[in-house]
Amino acid sequence: MAAQLIITNLYIQVVLIIFEYMRIVVDLHIHSCYSRASSEDMKFENIDRIASIKGIDVIGTGDFTHPKWREEMKKLIEENGLYRLEKGKTRFIISGEVCTTFKYKGKTRRIHHLIILPSIEIAEELSNRLSIYGDLKSDGRPNLSMTGAQLVEEVMEFGENCMVIPAHIWTPWFSLFGDKGGVDSIEECYEDQTPHICAIETGLSSDPPMNWRVSALDSYTLVSNSDSHSLLKIGREANIIEVKELSYNEIIKTIMFNKYKVETIEVDPAYGKYHWSGHRKCGISFPPKEAKKLKGICPICGKKMTKGVAERVEELADREEGEGPKDKQNFLRILPLIDLIAVALNKESFSNEVQKKYWEIVNELGNELKVLLEEPEENLKKVCGKELTEL
Template identity: 50%
Template structure:
């Protein structure tokens, strides 16, 4: 990619490596770069820099690019650039309730990643998982990360999913400020997750000052997973700082729109009980009192219902100046459906 009058950048800023649980063993830089190019991404996350094994591989397989803060594969020229990222899980307690929250961290270099890993190693075993569990409170995480460099970015991952998220029904918070407390001012973005989209987040006025971003959280390099959600920028000079500054400034001339999977496709969009094959929209779930009509046990509260609980605006409200969005379905899934196939991995699709 060349920096000229303005460069269109499509970024997937949250994925995982082979060092994360339930992730393809072939999730390496070569495969990520190859299929990111197929997908149409030109910047993609490394994921998992906190894992010592993956950080070592990143140092061996990436080289600095001509664009500050972005890297290229050392052994091929796929014209795909990498941003150094990770996801961590903090475990703490708030108002007598355990809180397990996932956060994404972006950094401008592998050297900074190494410094952060060293700082966070005091809070948990970084070798146990590509997405490590840390015994610390969210504001402490933000403080530790941003004191290494003010260029580092921390934001809540898949903010609405029932488990392990900022607003999650089971172990999350009702307010952004309750989670990040005195460090809330250092939070500049929020990740929608597959089960929500920007319009759902616009209904919560507390989130107005944040950039609403979307990423795949992919555990596989296949194009129907990688980049299924992404962020589109137009920047005069592509760099890590240019991307982060576009988010911090909320400049919709630079941060143009997000690419979204329709939330209805998300696993946690509706309230339900998987074991009983029950799934229902928010209004029906409220009428049912959250109780499964088959077995009588409490259902998993879906993202749609959770948004209804916390929303202080009507459906359809859009704050002024927000970037746009588009709902897309992976081409491989459309082809598979047209051929009567259940699996987009089927060779007949490709």
């Protein structure tokens, strides 16, 4: 009897180990030094180091379509569909962003898409095919003369574990629902290829509650990423994904089929520069109701304002603010540590004092996300000080 009990307990322990999930932090969308407006420091060695400091386990390579960046990618070591530097801690997942330009209902549409792929070899083959639609050498985020549906069709030729995600879907320029060049539904962009779209990227200027107001988005997994063009912006938004193993297929499968195991890390939407409607040159912005009263016209110069994300959500929403689907993904709201320090010290985030304090904190307490989400308050007060801890 005792022997049976021991065997039973061992069996239970083995089962628990087999089905135990690990939580990994994933930032799928960044850019390399070959993208316009990107820092020259966006190279693999630097990205690996900063991602570790930020608390990112898996990060997108970004810019797989650029031939010079792809040559750098080939130096990485493959493990379970993910990649790493020889002595690196961070895992890289093959990713890239492209812009498709096409005509729809007499208007030019420019929409950005995030592509996730299982191997460098597929990235090479797909890039060769996409090169007929645009110049891939000119920018890490190339402009392609093709529809969203054509793009998805090209990508899915390489297997069902490839993924296209509409990028920062509400941004006024270059996004799925953007006021300047977007459309009003996912189907209008991806047409017969819509069933291959499983996830959407919220972008800095929107958060899950804003997206929940559009019931047509209920079936899609929400993901958030940094879209970083510089090292310190890495991980400003990211995803916590529960997986059984650290592999490409496990990450993709979870995003595709188990969205409730994907928890997004979000900044306040007001942190994004396109949250409210406004006119940057005149330094003004307005919430949706006020912008509507002004009929979208800048009260200072009389020119048309850029319609912000909040106003665009109002246009497409079929739910009131605060409403949403019955079952919702979890999300966490943070502000980057560097910005919190800047507020506490009343200094600019790029100042020497703020930078010094940032490195002091992460060197003492560990990675940034651990500091923001997990570190006990008493430890924070010792290292960060009372004022910063209470922010």
